[in-house]
């Protein structure tokens with residue numbers, strides 16, 4: 001089975017958790033796209049749900065698939081968010097933002113009663129950090145922000161190079177919020193919670209791709225089948 005089929009399987013398993021009347025956060029990326037497509041099939045068959053997309057790309061997919069949409073201004077909470085991840089560790093801490101949607105993804109996940117991560121099992125890691133950590137920054141004052149991030153890395157026991165993300169056309173990648181992304185090649189992040197706190201305190205950092213204590217479960221599809229891993233601690237811990 002190829003990677004794309006595994007992603008679709010994980011999406012299909014998460015869809016089993018969706019009930020009539022639910023308000024859903026819709027993630028971004030190739031795995032989340034499978035979820036939106038499968039959800040669209042159910043909606044066309046009569047399921048009543050409403051979704052909040054985490055990116056303009058997902059908004060377009062949801063519209064194409066017939067999934068009704070709303071915003072976090074119109075509703076006060078989400079029942080479930082289903083989203084992909086770039087890495088998932090054994091405590092269900094995540095690196096996200098490979099697709100550049102980390103800011104809206106984190107806002108939506110935090111507004112949800114439950115976040116379900118869907119992924120092929122290559123994303124399951126013992127230690128976060130092999131995937132470059134995205135740090136979303138304001139373009140103004142980039143040099144100062146960059147130096148502050150380097151200091152935060154040193155204080156958090158990590159080191160590595162940062163690269164300003166470029167789009168396929170060679171221009172600087174601009175997020176849906178109009179910001180830039182520094183991808184930090186750290187290799188290993190031994191204490192992701194500590195690093196998350198340090199990065200969040202830096203003026204100029206809008207958000208970072210460490211999702212600590214947000215995911216409630218992970219659905220991982222691999223050659224041996226599907227594994228569902230539940231977080232032991234309550235949300236936010």
Ligand SMILES: O=C(CO)[C@H](O)[C@H](O)COP(=O)(O)O
Pocket residue numbers: 027028029030031032083084085086095096097098099100101102105
């Ligand atoms: O965080 C994300 C986008 O910002 C994605 O969820 C993450 O990059 C995983 O993507 P894919 O499912 O394509 O592997």
